[in-house]
Amino acid sequence: MTVELRHLRAFLAIADEGTITRAAARLHVTQPALSRTLRQLETHLGVRLIDRSTHHLQLTAAGHAFQPRAAAAVAAVDEALDPAGAGTWPLRVGHAWSALGEHTTPLLRRWKQEHPHTPVQLLRVDDRTAGLAHGTVDVAVIRGRADLPDEVHTVALLTEPRLAAVAADSVLTRKPRLTLHDLSTEPIAVNTVAGTTTPDLWPADEIPTDIIEVANTDDWLAAITTGHAVGVTTTATAAMYPHPAVVYIPLIDAPAVTVYLVWRQPPSHPAVPDLITLAQRLITPPPLRLSPGRPVLQSPRAV
Known part of the structure; x- marks a missing residue:
């Protein structure tokens, strides 16, 4: 059969x-x-x-x-x-939230300059793999860990510092920096579908007890703007979702989040390798060049 x-x-x-x-x-x-x-x-x-x-x-x-x-x-x-795609073969890039933050527009503009005949479709897909597991995208931007198919390749692109997101009229905005302890007694908005924040982020004796579960960034922002909750996110969200009713404040004791580009092997679109190369060229910092015999000093937080 x-x-x-x-x-x-x-x-x-x-x-x-x-x-x-x-x-x-x-x-x-x-x-x-x-x-x-x-x-x-x-x-x-x-x-x-x-x-x-x-x-x-x-x-x-x-x-x-x-x-x-x-x-x-x-x-x-x-x-x-799909008749709408006849004559073109768009490269589909998926993300669950915030795309590549401040790097999104420069990457898309440079791609259009260098590959004018291959349009990029930036798609928000509300699942942990940003559409890659179900074949709806060719490349996925993934933050943190995800349950990925075996036949995928992954490259770490950058790390993003974490921020607290609080309502503009919150007393927390009086502080220039916040800690997890500062948020531990507040209701926490948690994206259970594709977020990187879980109660395990807090020390065992300070785990928040009031968790407001949401399924996407829009609902997460709504919980924060109305003062129903605070959130923990990364610098990418501050760049992609500025809002007059939300203040983003550095969260100094939460670990940074690694951002990955993930794609199937073999690629589902011939332009995937070119996109990976361009993203690495524009976003990944160049390796540090050392003078002979000169040591590199790192702060404890960088390790």
């Missing part, structure tokens, strides 16, 4: 909806037809993808492993057949 795109769409719909009934309605097919399509796919792969032992269907371990591959394949076909 030859696997077709409909087999992948059927599996993804069932995985998303959790029942054959809802998945069939979504795909406008009958339930028996959808069940047959799933069985055909499982027979071809030689593994069970969906556990049917309960009323609410669950992915098996093989199903969880296959899901991002199937999603990436469907996304690639949809992208290739």
Whole structure:
């Protein structure tokens, strides 16, 4: 049997909806037809993808492993057949929040100068891998750790100092610098989908007890501007999301966040290596050149 795109769409719909009934309605097919399509796919792969032992269907371990591959394949076909993209092949760069901060515009402008025939699409995707795991982007900007597919390459691009984000009328704005201790008694807005802030950032005896969970940067900012919470972020957010009702203050005892560029190997777009090279050239600081015999001194916070 030859696997077709409909087999992948059927599996993804069932995985998303959790029942054959809802998945069939979504795909406008009958339930028996959808069940047959799933069985055909499982027979071809030689593994069970969906556990049917309960009323609410669950992915098996093989199903969880296959899901991002199937999603990436469907996304690639949809992208290739999109009439809006006929004649062009945009390079899709994903990010969950703040892109590359202050470096975003210079990078995009330089890219347009050097690669005028390859447009870049900057896409905000609210998940930990910024769309890379599901094949919706060619390169992802990722902060901190993420559960990435095995076939990816990663390069550390820069580190960003952390900042506290507080409402403009907060008493915390009276301090030029803040510590985690200063925030420990405040409600903390935490992006549980793609953020880098968790309660573990605080010492064990100062972990905040009032956590306000949000799913994206817009909701995070709303919680802060209204005075319902404070936030912890990086300098990139201050550059990309300036707001008259928010003050960003250096957070002096929180570790910096490493920013990575991540892409699949082989690349899903031929221009990926060029983008990586350009980003490194514009953003990554050059190596320090030392005079012979001269030691390098580092402050304890730099280690």
